[in-house]
Amino acid sequence: MTGGGEEIFAISLALLSALMFAFTFVLVRIGVKSASSETALWLTLLINAVFLWGWSLLSYGWQFDQWWEWRYFVLAGLFAPLLGRLFQFMGMARLGSNITTPLTLTHPMVSVALATAFLGERLSYLGLIGAVMVIAGSVLVGSQGGQGNSGSLSSVPRRYLLLPLIASLSYGVSMVFRKIGIDIGSDAVTASAVTTSASWFFASLYIGATNGFARIRCTQKELGYFGLAGLFSSLGPVLLYVAMQHADLVVVAPLAATTPLFVLMMSYVFIRADEIFTTKVVVGTVATSQV
Numbered sequence: 001m002t003g004g005g006e007e008i009f010a011i012s013l014a015l016l017s018a019l020m021f022a023f024t025f026v027l028v029r030i031g032v033k034s035a036s037s038e039t040a041l042w043l044t045l046l047i048n049a050v051f052l053w054g055w056s057l058l059s060y061g062w063q064f065d066q067w068w069e070w071r072y073f074v075l076a077g078l079f080a081p082l083l084g085r086l087f088q089f090m091g092m093a094r095l096g097s098n099i100t101t102p103l104t105l106t107h108p109m110v111s112v113a114l115a116t117a118f119l120g121e122r123l124s125y126l127g128l129i130g131a132v133m134v135i136a137g138s139v140l141v142g143s144q145g146g147q148g149n150s151g152s153l154s155s156v157p158r159r160y161l162l163l164p165l166i167a168s169l170s171y172g173v174s175m176v177f178r179k180i181g182i183d184i185g186s187d188a189v190t191a192s193a194v195t196t197s198a199s200w201f202f203a204s205l206y207i208g209a210t211n212g213f214a215r216i217r218c219t220q221k222e223l224g225y226f227g228l229a230g231l232f233s234s235l236g237p238v239l240l241y242v243a244m245q246h247a248d249l250v251v252v253a254p255l256a257a258t259t260p261l262f263v264l265m266m267s268y269v270f271i272r273a274d275e276i277f278t279t280k281v282v283v284g285t286v287a288t289s290q291v
Helices: 003-031 037-060 064-095 097-104 107-118 125-142 158-184 188-209 220-246 249-256 259-270 279-288
Strands: none
Touching (some): 003 037, 003 064, 003 220, 003 259, 037 220, 064 097, 064 158, 097 158, 107 249, 158 220, 158 249, 220 249
């Protein structure tokens, strides 16, 4: 594959990854009715781990003798999906997905900054312009509100905006660890399995320490939504890892931020009554997706 063809291939996979995560977020948004954010997190991670390890063993066989090569994926899994998804789900429950997702998906700002500082990658002028657009879009979205008819933050404490921002930081740091790990030579499926398994393990420790397993419950309908979300969120990291194998992080990470565009379109179709659709939200979402 030529250099140009390889980059186009990576771009296509990164966009597909963004689409998979968009399906995940919307399904969780629909599914979290009576179930807690911890339930959505723990169940989707469990589905990720089972599905991805099955895929890895069937495709690549036994690889556990190479466990030391997986250390960066374990670190990545601690930050995301674990912390990133936890704070994002909490934000979605309090602010709605159209507010939470664009703020969370500013994580390429973190990834690009770390990649240029520690991985020796170079940011183009176009990427710099995109970074400014991310900040502007986030300000526009952040000036809007959470759930409710008012469409402003008057009925929702502004401290809840910290939830998607912490999720953004977690996703950004995780992307750097993923890039370091995948460059060592692991396959994308096993890398995704290790990452999600680490997240599930740490999530289980946290939930167990806080006596949270009593809150891990959902209806059969909610379980169906979480099952579909787990499937899509299993495909997302695999596509993302393959994209990282064929392009720099400064190229791949911003493309992953196109997820809000897909979320905006899907939520308008499926959960329009529960979301905020104002000019600022739409413009801000488009801006955060144009890195």
